[in-house]
Amino acid sequence: MKKLITALLVLASANAGSAAFGAQPAPTAAPSPRPAAAAETLRPSPATIEQWRDRKFGMFIHFGLYSLAGGQWNGRRIDNGYSEQILANGNLPPKAYAALASQFDPVKFDPDAIVALAKAAGMKYIVITAKHHDGFNLFGTKVTNYNIVEATPYGRDLVKELAEACKRGGVAFGVYYSTIDWHHPGGNRYIEGNSNPITPAQEAFNVAQLKELLSNYGPISEIWFDMGKPTPQQSLHFERTVHRLQPETMVSGRVWNHQGDFTVMGDNAEPSVAVEEPWESPASMFPDTWGYRAWEVRGDVSGKIHEHIGRLVRVVSAGGNYILNIGPESDGAVVPFEAEVLHGVGDWLKTNGQAIYGTRAQPFKALDFGYATVGPHTLYLFVEKPPADGRLRLPGVVDTRLGDAAVLGAPGVSLPVSTDADGAVVDISQAAGLGGGFMPVIAVPLEGALHVRPKAVAPDGQGRARLVAANGEAFLRHDGYGYADPPKIYKMGWNVGLGPGRYVAAIAYKPVAKARPASLVVDGRAYPLQVGPSGHAAITIQRDPAASPYAMRLEITPPAPIGRADHLPMVVRSVELRPN
Structure with missing residues (x-):
């Protein structure tokens, strides 16, 4: 994730990071494919892209050695950036940080329980940090022994175990992969904005690891590249490596140079204008960190549940997917507060999920009461601010047959729908409480296609x-x-x-x-x-x-x-x- 501090920080000399963990023979630097290779068409099929878009809600997991530190070092809170980047934020001695691997034993990381939690939350896919900027690997890579199998008392391939649990649970599985690597001899320093150039040796190292991840961990639904400043040829090389092994894997836009299969918004950001290509909004439970922070003030569970329901609705109504992060504790246990938030979102989705999954963006520029999505035969209305007169106005609806509306989760409630020259109106004035929950959803049946007259620039009296x-x-x-x-x-x-x-x-x-x-x-x-x-x-x-x-x-x-x-x-x- 993007670095928040601004000072240039040299982390180590070229060999400091490998003192505790012997570097494996460097992969031979393969040349990047020439840009002319862009004519190659190994990309996810339209059906795969639609399946990816239909999932709507996923789980991000940030977990690694930084979880052991928990946002503090020698009793000192490191508060000038994300806790998963404590190695740089805290100007920590690289050898001391790398030595955390000897203590890393996440025995409470239960892959099947993680999958069960994701499903209870209504999440359809999971993405885990196979390698973050610190260079430590949660998978059994053969390219370096700085990994969870060889360097920790845990001694097991956590990524593989989670991939297998996702397969058992019917949840799509993906991996996060940091293009930069502060442990690698060629890139072990922080540069403002995590905009590190990628050396040829790092490029070869990354490609070797990508081949491992795409060959040994089953179907990968998406690979979430992050940060760095690769050349256009290097971005193409990474994308090609993925798609030659798994053509249906969705590559994140943070592979850069416009080589991704889906666009990624900024951290905890939502688009302010229309986005036509597939896109995803990554969100952390709290905006100040993605990795575990022991001293985080977690506060109001109900408010946090409502916050993330609201963000999910806004993202989906704009046509995107929403991936919400958890940062397990050092032993692998899910933070109880975060589990409670996910269960709360999941409870709301049990009632209202049909208005989220498999839908498309609202056709309205804005709605004064909230948001909307469109399903195959239904228009869904999310009521964030019930109008004082009890009338939900749908501007511009024209040439559309609408049935009487219903409130999801409130059987037997029927709401009249009318149309006039300005559009359509759903009368909720007699629906006491609208089911009694946060962000109630109104379902308006569509008999045929939904047509909306857009707000248009009016000509003057001379037709100009x-x-x-x-x-x-x-x-x-x-x-x-x-x-x-x-x-x-x-x-x-x-x-x-x-x-x-x-x-x-x-x-x-x-x-x-x-x-x-x-x-x-x-x-x-x-x-x-x-x-x-x-x-x-x-x-x-x-x-x-x-x-x-x-x-x-x-x-x-x-x-x-x-x-x-x-x-x-x-x-x-x-x-x-x-x-x-």
């Missing part, structure tokens, strides 16, 4: 419309060249209240020195667009109500086919539409 960033929406590409690389706009879009006919689109943009292609897409039809030093372009377009019946849909994108790393070649200032 002016489009700017403030009345449109930006779509972002994440997971670029490292954690600090900001997301980039790859598409701008607007809904415009114009009728049938031909229009001239006059586009103003910040001039670019070199001519580059782009595309103007209107109601699904692409018009070639060339941008350059002039800062202006004009194109005659045709409105197609059959393709987009409720409003003109206008988008500016890179030219097709749009690649993973493509983004807009210019900054759009405005689009002026006028009848032709």
Whole structure:
């Protein structure tokens, strides 16, 4: 996870980390594949991607030698960063930290009980830290003896045992893998933002371990790469290594350089704009750490349950998956507070899970009462703030047949649904308590497809419309060249209240020195667009109500086919539409 301290910290000399644990012969550095290899198509199938998206809720586990330290060293609390990064945060002697392995004996880590807890919480997948930034391995790697099998009294492959328990329990299994490694002779220092370049020796080391994880631990549903600043060729090398062994494994975006199969939000972050590709929001129980912290003030269980139910709902209603972390104690026991929170979320999901799993994002820009998801035949409404008048307004619903609504968990309660020129309304005024629980869910049956008229930019009296960033929406590409690389706009879009006919689109943009292609897409039809030093372009377009019946849909994108790393070649200032 991202490092919070800002000072450059040298952890050790090149050989200090290997003094206690003899380094194995370094794997021969294999050359990174050339970028031209990107034409290779070993990627998860559409069916696999849909299965991954349908799971919605998973368990993250941060566990390792740092759990033994528990966020403190020699009686001193280390509070300037995540506790799993105490080696760097506390400026600890690397030999002393590595010596923790001789005490690491997590006899209370019960893989089957972990799986049972995940299932009780309603979680459909588990991801565990096979190796974190400190370089200690929870699996029986042959590349270094700095691992749980060879270096600890525990002497067992914890990752393998959890993988087998997940298989027995019918839960998808994945692994977290830190691209950086503070124990490796080539990378044993902290760099601001954990943006360490990856040396050729580290690259070969990582590839050798990836081959072990993808060959010896059964099906891996996802591999959660994290941090570092690999070159584009190295990111491609890591992705290719995974997919050549298991093509259906979902690779996280933190492999960087746009080589992931799903986008990862920042730590404990949710997107502020639409994300079209598969994405996941990683969350810790408390924002200040992912690994176990002995002195954490855990406080109000009920409030924490409500917090994570609310975050789960927000993420899923925006189209993402939510992975919530636990940090077991040094002996492997789950922190009772964290188990209680998970059981509380699971109790809510027992009643309301059908509104979460297998659903898709809400089609509404915003709802004044809360959030929504869409199932195959049902619209689900999450009531966070019940309106004073008892009316849940669904703006823009049109040409849709809706049945009477019900409250999940409250059999026999029927709520009337009506429609008018503004959309649809669900009347909850007579539903006392809405089932009595936190964040109640209303299920509205759909008889056919759900249609929503988007809020559109209105033309003036002469049939002209002016489009700017403030009345449109930006779509972002994440997971670029490292954690600090900001997301980039790859598409701008607007809904415009114009009728049938031909229009001239006059586009103003910040001039670019070199001519580059782009595309103007209107109601699904692409018009070639060339941008350059002039800062202006004009194109005659045709409105197609059959393709987009409720409003003109206008988008500016890179030219097709749009690649993973493509983004807009210019900054759009405005689009002026006028009848032709």
